[in-house]
Amino acid sequence: MVHAFARQKVEIEKFSNRNGEFRDLEFRLFMALGNYWTLSDLLAMSQIGLALIGGGYFVMQGTISLGTWVLFFWLLRTIIWPIRHFGRVLADSGKAAVAIGRIQEVLNVHPESEEPATETPMRGDIDVRNLTFSYGDGRPALDNLSLSIREGETVAMLGPPGAGKSTLVNLLVRLYDYENGSITIGRRELKTLNRAAVREAFGMVLQDPFLYSKTVRENVVLGRNSAADHEVEETAKAADIHENIVEFEHGYETKVGERGVTLSGGQRQRLATARALLKSPEILVLDDSLSAVDTRTEAHILQDLASRHGKKTTILIAHRLSSTRLADRIFVLDHGRLLQQGTHEELLNRDGPYASLWKIQGMLEEEIEHDLSESPQR
Numbered sequence: 001m002v003h004a005f006a007r008q009k010v011e012i013e014k015f016s017n018r019n020g021e022f023r024d025l026e027f028r029l030f031m032a033l034g035n036y037w038t039l040s041d042l043l044a045m046s047q048i049g050l051a052l053i054g055g056g057y058f059v060m061q062g063t064i065s066l067g068t069w070v071l072f073f074w075l076l077r078t079i080i081w082p083i084r085h086f087g088r089v090l091a092d093s094g095k096a097a098v099a100i101g102r103i104q105e106v107l108n109v110h111p112e113s114e115e116p117a118t119e120t121p122m123r124g125d126i127d128v129r130n131l132t133f134s135y136g137d138g139r140p141a142l143d144n145l146s147l148s149i150r151e152g153e154t155v156a157m158l159g160p161p162g163a164g165k166s167t168l169v170n171l172l173v174r175l176y177d178y179e180n181g182s183i184t185i186g187r188r189e190l191k192t193l194n195r196a197a198v199r200e201a202f203g204m205v206l207q208d209p210f211l212y213s214k215t216v217r218e219n220v221v222l223g224r225n226s227a228a229d230h231e232v233e234e235t236a237k238a239a240d241i242h243e244n245i246v247e248f249e250h251g252y253e254t255k256v257g258e259r260g261v262t263l264s265g266g267q268r269q270r271l272a273t274a275r276a277l278l279k280s281p282e283i284l285v286l287d288d289s290l291s292a293v294d295t296r297t298e299a300h301i302l303q304d305l306a307s308r309h310g311k312k313t314t315i316l317i318a319h320r321l322s323s324t325r326l327a328d329r330i331f332v333l334d335h336g337r338l339l340q341q342g343t344h345e346e347l348l349n350r351d352g353p354y355a356s357l358w359k360i361q362g363m364l365e366e367e368i369e370h371d372l373s374e375s376p377q378r
Contacts, residue, residue: 122201124186131181203281209272211260223279
């Protein structure tokens with residue numbers, strides 16, 4: 001990003017300014033500590049020297065006994081050194097107070113609710129009934145939402161940003177708990193099920209997936225650590241990323257960098273898709289996870305996903321309507337409410353947002369194709 005926008009000088013200047021401020025503060029700190037320790041050592045040694053010389057003089061004069069002088073000298077040394085270190089204690093106390101505050105932020109995080117002891121397999125229909133949920137700002141992200149997803153069905157969810165699509169997914173994997181309404185999986189209330197068992201049943205692919213600074217293989221097998229090499233390659237082929245991987249310098253042993261910085265956006269999404277497919281979850285959620293791939297790659301991935309049809313449940317969240325054609329049913333959401341549901345053909349034959357969006361995207365694609373076909377002739 002810095003190179004792309006030619007901001008090297010700006011970023012270097014920002015770093016130099018911050019680094020200069022830090023350097024000046026460190027210099028002031030060390031100067032203050034140097035002055036303090038110099039002065040404290042001078043005072044401490046002066047007191048000890050004065051006690052040594054003065055006490056010796058009084059012993060020679062017979063004013064005090066040798067034992068009294070030794071006791072006084074011992075008490076003086078016992079008291080002076082703790083007082084000398086009092087400044088270090090104050091400095092360390094300030095650092096400790098800051099560290100304790102940071103630790104307390106972690107300790108004050110509310111733990112998730114207690115879980116039932118048994119872990120039951122997550123299979124069956126997903127039923128959402130009269131579900132209302134908000135993140136605490138008073139504005140409902142989901143407003144009396146009701147829908148059903150049958151086991152083994154492939155469904156697509158459409159809607160503008162803020163329609164509630166990702167919120168519903170977050171509730172399904174119990175990242176948040178709902179208060180009003182009901183969600184059941186296999187006729188069992190979601191809130192009563194074990195969180196670990198629920199999340200084990202889901203495979204998530206997000207629009208901006210997270211990749212660790214590890215090898216390609218290590219990132220893929222996060223879905224299932226016991227996977228064999230041929231299984232990793234098969235899922236990579238299904239996600240249309242295998243050919244890219246074998247072109248890397250070290251193939252599947254190539255380091256991808258922090259958050260997959262060495263990969264393109266489409267490669268990161270496809271690698272995350274391979275990771276989810278390797279897990280072979282009961283419920284696969286693709287949250288706009290094909291937005292950075294071209295239409296050919298998208299068609300290839302969707303074709304491989306079609307093999308899950310009837311066996312595993314798949315939820316597609318997309319803005320590109322071409323992703324919805326293979327869905328058994330399509331849900332159109334807006335402001336947390338369900339506006340339309342039905343098959344692709346059914347929704348096209350109805351007046352509503354889906355048919356309008358399909359016409360708009362179709363017209364745009366035709367215009368682009370027309371412009372591309374005429375461009376070589378100009």
